[in-house]
Amino acid sequence: MRINEVMKALADPTRREILRLLNEGEKSAGELAERFAITAPSMSHHFSVLKAADLIRSRRAGQQILYALNTTVFEDLMSLLFDLFGRTEAGMHEKEGEQ
Amino acid sequence: MRINEVMKALADPTRREILRLLNEGEKSAGELAERFAITAPSMSHHFSVLKAADLIRSRRAGQQILYALNTTVFEDLMSLLFDLFGRTEAGMHEKEGEQ
């Protein structure tokens, strides 16, 4: 996991809301876009940031592109946060995050 | 908790490293600064961002200012991440077994 890309991706409120919506299930780009007051190209930019961070996955279905959460990153994120905040008693979590 | 401020604070690698160092225990501004290749004013800027996000607390001890983690935010952060990634009932039924 690229921590920096993940964290930067999560730093934007629009992207966090996209993730929240995708938590309900797979949605098309257009379906997501209509929930926001920004243009499709801007949304597309956010999708690419989320994809680069591997927070979402996409697949084409006809003319549409469907996006879905990549939940495996969640665990990595938890691991990172424990690394930052977790009060550890010697070896409580062996697996250290990168960076 | 101001999610946006917390997330933006965490988006910077220097600030994440500061938190990691503070996880070892309280440290002075200078003590933290000497670990990085950036100037004291730049460090000070990062401290203020972390403070604004309530991720750290500070207290004066003579000429020095000591910083410490504010661990209570950790729980809030976890809660937020579950909100983003945690499978809710609706989501669970839509994409079961997906990874």
Add this chain to the structure above:
DNA sequence: TCGAGAATTAGCCATATATCTAAATGGACG
């Protein structure tokens, strides 16, 4: 093959951010 619909890519602009140097603040101590 052609046109329409969905989405992305390209290019531009304004704002936000991270960094620096220089100056100001606040405490310690002779």
Add this chain to the structure above:
DNA sequence: CGTCCATTTAGATATATGGCTAATTCTCGA
């Protein structure tokens, strides 16, 4: 007091980011 030391504040600058419009790509269906 006066000066030193630790840190912050002010102000400047370069880069990053997020938004837009216009143009392009890709797929579907007549």
